[in-house]
Amino acid sequence: MVKIVFDNNIPIYSQIVDRFVIDICSGTLPPGSRITPVRELAMQLGVNPNTLQRALGELESMGLLFTERTAGRFVTEDAALIDARRREMSRSVVSEFMEKMRALGWNDEETVKLITVRRGENE
Amino acid sequence: MVKIVFDNNIPIYSQIVDRFVIDICSGTLPPGSRITPVRELAMQLGVNPNTLQRALGELESMGLLFTERTAGRFVTEDAALIDARRREMSRSVVSEFMEKMRALGWNDEETVKLITVRRGENE
Amino acid sequence: MVKIVFDNNIPIYSQIVDRFVIDICSGTLPPGSRITPVRELAMQLGVNPNTLQRALGELESMGLLFTERTAGRFVTEDAALIDARRREMSRSVVSEFMEKMRALGWNDEETVKLITVRRGENE
Amino acid sequence: MVKIVFDNNIPIYSQIVDRFVIDICSGTLPPGSRITPVRELAMQLGVNPNTLQRALGELESMGLLFTERTAGRFVTEDAALIDARRREMSRSVVSEFMEKMRALGWNDEETVKLITVRRGENE
DNA sequence: GTGGTCTAGACCACA
DNA sequence: GTGGTCTAGACCACG
Numbered sequence: 001m002v003k004i005v006f007d008n009n010i011p012i013y014s015q016i017v018d019r020f021v022i023d024i025c026s027g028t029l030p031p032g033s034r035i036t037p038v039r040e041l042a043m044q045l046g047v048n049p050n051t052l053q054r055a056l057g058e059l060e061s062m063g064l065l066f067t068e069r070t071a072g073r074f075v076t077e078d079a080a081l082i083d084a085r086r087r088e089m090s091r092s093v094v095s096e097f098m099e100k101m102r103a104l105g106w107n108d109e110e111t112v113k114l115i116t117v118r119r120g121e122n123e
Numbered sequence: 124m125v126k127i128v129f130d131n132n133i134p135i136y137s138q139i140v141d142r143f144v145i146d147i148c149s150g151t152l153p154p155g156s157r158i159t160p161v162r163e164l165a166m167q168l169g170v171n172p173n174t175l176q177r178a179l180g181e182l183e184s185m186g187l188l189f190t191e192r193t194a195g196r197f198v199t200e201d202a203a204l205i206d207a208r209r210r211e212m213s214r215s216v217v218s219e220f221m222e223k224m225r226a227l228g229w230n231d232e233e234t235v236k237l238i239t240v241r242r243g244e245n246e
Numbered sequence: 247m248v249k250i251v252f253d254n255n256i257p258i259y260s261q262i263v264d265r266f267v268i269d270i271c272s273g274t275l276p277p278g279s280r281i282t283p284v285r286e287l288a289m290q291l292g293v294n295p296n297t298l299q300r301a302l303g304e305l306e307s308m309g310l311l312f313t314e315r316t317a318g319r320f321v322t323e324d325a326a327l328i329d330a331r332r333r334e335m336s337r338s339v340v341s342e343f344m345e346k347m348r349a350l351g352w353n354d355e356e357t358v359k360l361i362t363v364r365r366g367e368n369e
Numbered sequence: 370m371v372k373i374v375f376d377n378n379i380p381i382y383s384q385i386v387d388r389f390v391i392d393i394c395s396g397t398l399p400p401g402s403r404i405t406p407v408r409e410l411a412m413q414l415g416v417n418p419n420t421l422q423r424a425l426g427e428l429e430s431m432g433l434l435f436t437e438r439t440a441g442r443f444v445t446e447d448a449a450l451i452d453a454r455r456r457e458m459s460r461s462v463v464s465e466f467m468e469k470m471r472a473l474g475w476n477d478e479e480t481v482k483l484i485t486v487r488r489g490e491n492e
Numbered sequence: 493g494t495g496g497t498c499t500a501g502a503c504c505a506c507a
Numbered sequence: 508g509t510g511g512t513c514t515a516g517a518c519c520a521c522g
Contacts, residue, residue: 012521343466
């Protein structure tokens, strides 16, 4: 968690949340790992500490982070919760994707074909 | 184009734009077809005429609509432009999808599997 | 005076006026020549007779056209007036041009250079 | 950017856009410079904030301005883009000019002569 | 304090 | 009756 390319049309705090969620779900931030202190991290990211605070608050209320009074903030140890969120997110990402493709006039077979054809091509 | 379920958090005008783009790309609004007059459509959608005007203005600057002074607004007759946009959108939707899935820790094979398994399940 | 490519962002009547002024000043419509009757010309141009009427009215009030009760409309025979307008228009076109180029940061020498370089190139 | 003499018949927002384009292209508003806040500038210009907002929005969609969430609006740092637009505008201004002069019955040599003679005369 | 969005309501030119 | 523009004034999210 060092650089984020911020998109100016999405609230910064929200982009930070997203990034944390992804890093936690994908294991980049493993369960129990310690989060860099707010002020320091805010500086690294080049954002206002209030903004970062807000993002971390949301992550806590999701249960993905927890605060140990004096020791700092940590990623939850609850691997099941992380995995649940990962699957839930995946499901919704897939749903939204299929819906969008359908709205664009591709039926499901065509969508699958597009996606498999695309594999192997460079981004 | 009668009802849109508006999602707060996203600008109304932007949701209207998206809807039109999709309706045009998918052929629901065929090339050359006439758009309901601004005021009338605004009433149908339950939004202020100015808001709708803004949306239509953006669609015009994308080239998807054009205005005939005093006669009304129409979908472009340029089928190639429509198709180009459809393909471009599809490509970006697929790209974003693959990227998100990769961020969530699925490799491309797994993603394809998830998507094909999903077919046939309930929405 | 058969085809005009109408620009949708400028009033049609005004585009018709401009075209007539130019055709008269450049001699394409020589002094004394007869104008096609309103209804017929309106059909040729594909515009509403009212619109054409308005345009012709303006041209009359400029003195470039005149109406002979029963015989129809004609281009003025006053060559001096036509020439005066031609010079006046030329002067203002040149003035506006120089002003625009200056606003774009070219001094007069550069402008002249740009214009001479351009000569001979295809449009 | 303090006073603009508004010409009725042309939309205010459009005149504001033109003025900004020129000020940016000519370097009066250098790359990266900050734009006066919408409300304040609207007051200075004596127009409604919405009207100004619209103008600025168009400039943004041209890529000449960009917005930094809550910090303000700035001129793009992309000097190449600015220069490209300047040259493009110059070319089209020159083209239109030559075309008009030709329509008025001057051939290119005469036009050049007119323009060079004109230099040194009073505006 | 910054930009962004929206509504309400009005007026205009054009055809 | 069509689109286009403008004002006035309000509310919101963000930092």
